[in-house]
Amino acid sequence: GTTLVVLPTDRPAYSRLCRLLSLGKQRAGKGECDLDLDDVAAHAQGLVAILVPDKADDLCALQLKKVAAIFGADAHLALTLRRRPGDALRLYRLEQMARAAGVTPVVTNRVLFHEPSRRMLQDVVTCIREGTTIDDVGFKRDRHADRYLKAPPEIERLFAKHLDAVAATVSIADRCRFNLDELSYQYPSEVNEGRSPQETLARLTREGAAERYPDGVPPEVEATLNHELKLIGIMGYAPYFLTVNSIVRFARSQEILCQGRGSAANSAVCYVLGITAIDPERNDLLFERFVSQERDEPPDIDVDFEHARRETVMQWIFDTYGRHRCALVAVVQRFRPRGAVRDIGKVLGLPEDMTKALSSQVWSFSREAIEDKHATDLG
Template sequence: MVDFTHLHNHSDYSLLDGLSKVNDMVKRAKELDMKALAITDHGSLYGAIKFYKACKEAGIKPIIGCEIYVAKRSMLDKEAGVDKNYNHLILLAKNEKGYKNLLKIVTASWLEGYYYKPRTDLQLLEKYSEGLICLSACVNGFIADPLLQNQDDVAEERTIKLSKIYGEGNFYLEIQKHIDVPPQEVANPKLIKLSKKLGIPLVATNDNHYLRKSDAEGQEALLCIQTQTTLLDKNRKLSMISSPDFYMKSKEEMAALFADLPEAIENTSKIADMCNLEIPLGKWIMPHFAVPNKLSAAEYLKEEMQKGLTKRYKTITPKIQERVDYELSIILKKKYEMYFLVVSDFVNWAKNHGIAVGPGRGSAAGSVVSYALNITDVDPFYFDLPFERFLNPDRPSAPDIDLDFADTRRDEVIEYVTERYGRDKVAQIITFGTMEARGSVRDVGRVMGMPYAGPDRISKMIPPGWQGHAMTIDSAL
């Protein structure tokens, strides 16, 4: 029986380049009886946790990876007209150490190496190589590219270097077979020759960007949207319609495709067996607040809260004290005291520096503790707001305090938090926007070469969505 694992897969988190939604990708792998599956989006790990969870639920081993961009020179070189080009490599996490190193590589590529793309270099890869498996990627890969330029000596030097960085059994020459891709026909014999000469194993992959062969036209439209071209443009680099081969093939299809290289198929399973990452999810790690006067965090929270309470209320009635004691008992039981101290710290800093802060949005306005700490300015007693909407003792969910700061001075608050708690401990959470139904119709119309008026008229027939609920084409129909 054929065993095979797809190790090169792009989801829709390869923005405007991958068509496959994470859950659909995992579902399709399950239909194809795959025991393991990798995610290798371009330059990012946006979909990694979603993919990990979906695989675990489906009984498929998740392999977290990334198709990284490697700078031609140093990742710090950003000379116009010189450093725009790059090559690809695939990195796969074998274990938790490898996953953490992958996070460091991707983070550095965005923060330090970004120039058109988030780039890395061999120095960084060597520094964070432990726990990772490296594949040489596609025809624009770090090894295939010089082979296509007839720089076989450069390709050999790079292969030896990567083999040394990752160690025996952790670096593979990646070989792909897509129809109507002439560079592959040139690169593949050279990759096989290089493999035999240096003893570096081959691994078979398919550069998956969509799930089924019938999705090729949709992928083509997506690429046209990304590159701002149309389906009528004959100068496009690669046509997914003429080469509808970048889909998730079955194990049998891949085995037939690589019948002349059975070891390349077998190596996919060997790699999958080496990847055993377990990500500890569901564990909350609270930020650290430097408590003064050798007090515990709980003691300091009570002290600050009591001070604030006397400022907020002329008289602390038994009813108020009872509510405060109740809230504190839950906060301390769940060990959220650090969280409240940190939020109170930067909110009060903002207010003391004349930065407008919203009075309280969401369920946090139902907390007397938040009110006493000056986090919110809404009196829960006056408006009869329940605390349990914010923090329920019977639910495992953590508190979530929504805050609004003046747009023009928001950056000052972020800078304060970053300096106060450390740049390596502060992150901003990304928000993804998607093309909604109306915009999709207009874009696809343009890609098809239609005059603007037609798609625009159709798009205006689609009802708009409402807050938090985007209108889909299926819903509109």
């Protein structure tokens, strides 16, 4: 079928792309995305569009016309090799179709892996996705091993009759300057009664310390609190602490059980705010395990809420901060050696007992592969 690739040229365009994908995910079921060209048109500013067709037919011409109407000069038509009979004629027709529609043709290799040796791994991943074995996958895998990153001279050789399209591809790459490093955390302002977030956090910390230590704040705890507040101010994390504090206070006001955990337990500020329960007077805490100027990583305060009433907390967050500013974070599963061995064993059609024996040779969190001698020992 036909695919539409959109590339963000800058930070605002990336934001629009994220909103577009969120819209499609909300409409569709798990693992799916439901969008139409009207949705794309509403988020098109700053995006470069590349229509990647399978055939140079009337349907492609119609879709190209629609894409051109939306993106104008930022609309492109991809020229790709399929390694099938008639490739040269197909590329010629696609280029003529692009010229007729006033769209710039570009060259793409539809890359799936970075070097040819990864073809076998690509086939294995395809089998895992399709739930089949390497013997039965058939044409669900790519028919050729050509979809890897190629050097410019090789691309120019393959598309010698379409060098303008090659140059257009380079032009797009030069325009797309957005980098994920440009992203940073944007916390709610949490401004209270004209005070800055840092001033508000300092006030709440003093009040919380007085509640935690009714007989007076121990000098060492006072010093720890001052040290933490200073570092929080330097790093600009006060709004985040205030947001978590607001959520915890709401939960406690509704008698919803909650408890902070993890590295946040090393924070005296979190303790006096009531987020965590580890007393810095009785325990030797190291705040730098939680927030470090040298590490320069945003803090992560994990708070557990009782399961039966967690939805109440979530709805309060939606109502307080706005649904458009909230997101449910998913856990992204990635392969570890033991799980990879089990899945690859299924792909290769190995007996279950052999796969189990092989996977037992590695620790679940290890980065080491199975040594050849272990596989040999197992027969």
